[in-house]
Amino acid sequence: MDPRINIIEKRLEKVRRLIAVSSGKGGVGKSLVASVLALTLLDKGFEVGLFDADFTSPSTHRILGVRRLEIREEKGIVPMHVHGLKYMSIVAFSGEETLPLRGADISNILIELFSTTLWGSLDYLIIDMPPGISDATLDIIRLVRRSEFLVVSTPSMLALETVEKLLRLLKELKVPVVGVLENMKMGQSFTIKDRINEMGVSFLGELPFDLKVEEALGDVDALAKTAFARKLAEIVPQIISPHV
Numbered sequence: 001m002d003p004r005i006n007i008i009e010k011r012l013e014k015v016r017r018l019i020a021v022s023s024g025k026g027g028v029g030k031s032l033v034a035s036v037l038a039l040t041l042l043d044k045g046f047e048v049g050l051f052d053a054d055f056t057s058p059s060t061h062r063i064l065g066v067r068r069l070e071i072r073e074e075k076g077i078v079p080m081h082v083h084g085l086k087y088m089s090i091v092a093f094s095g096e097e098t099l100p101l102r103g104a105d106i107s108n109i110l111i112e113l114f115s116t117t118l119w120g121s122l123d124y125l126i127i128d129m130p131p132g133i134s135d136a137t138l139d140i141i142r143l144v145r146r147s148e149f150l151v152v153s154t155p156s157m158l159a160l161e162t163v164e165k166l167l168r169l170l171k172e173l174k175v176p177v178v179g180v181l182e183n184m185k186m187g188q189s190f191t192i193k194d195r196i197n198e199m200g201v202s203f204l205g206e207l208p209f210d211l212k213v214e215e216a217l218g219d220v221d222a223l224a225k226t227a228f229a230r231k232l233a234e235i236v237p238q239i240i241s242p243h244v
């Protein structure tokens with residue numbers, strides 16, 4: 001077995017809760033939810049870390065408007081400080097270069113970053129997951145044993161079906177699920193609420209499709225003022241209530 005795996009638990013021992021923002025589908029708003037959730041928790045006075053676990057198409061640095069990412073080493077890698085968040089992204093190593101990674105490479109980077117990043121004490125470590133039910137999903141479950149999943153869907157049958165698959169997998173593997181968020185809601189369209197509740201999973205609420213989000217990307221103050229962020233802030237107490 002890879003000896004680095006044993007170190008991961010020790011590295012994360014002072015992190016109270018680890019929340020992986022995930023979905024069965026791509027492009028549903030995982031990175032936006034993860035970034036705004038991290039900022040909202042910070043605003044509530046918690047110590048928060050954000051780990052961008054999407055190594056092939058990372059986005060959180062753009063959402064947060066991070067210009068320069070520099071890592072510092074000190075018997076491990078010190079996470080960057082971004083708007084008060086402890087932050088880690090592959091972009092600190094790769095810059096704007098494309099990384100064509102195979103599954104085994106992704107696992108290796110996950111193990112390396114989790115075993116070397118010095119998160120220290122945190123109330124929440126938010127993990128922005130790559131799209132779909134991939135190797136990375138299985139790796140996070142295997143490597144970060146205390147992780148809980150916050151699942152994002154949209155009001156579309158296509159997203160719902162993949163989210164149901166992910167929820168079944170998580171149930172089978174006995175991974176705690178915080179609940180499901182329905183993002184990009186427009187009007188009184190089809191809702192996934194009933195199907196999620198039927199699965200015995202907590203439906204956390206709806207987040208509006210908000211045209212203001214696009215122009216606010218990269219500006220955390222503008223993002224906080226969007227209807228999307230305000231609604232997410234209302235839902236946060238449910239996300240962090242210790243029901244799992």
Ligand SMILES: Nc1ncnc2c1ncn2[C@@H]1O[C@H](COP(=O)(O)OP(=O)(O)OP(=O)(O)O)[C@@H](O)[C@H]1O
Nearest residue numbers: 026027028029030031032131184208209210213228
């Ligand atoms: N509620 C919303 N209102 C308006 N735009 C949104 C909303 N949610 C997400 N978006 C936009 O949709 C796009 C996809 O969002 P995001 O990158 O967060 O999705 P993702 O699930 O992380 O994608 P990927 O699967 O590629 O990682 C982004 O341009 C984002 O700004």
Ligand SMILES: [Mg+2]
Nearest residue numbers: 030031054059
């Ligand atoms: Mg993303």
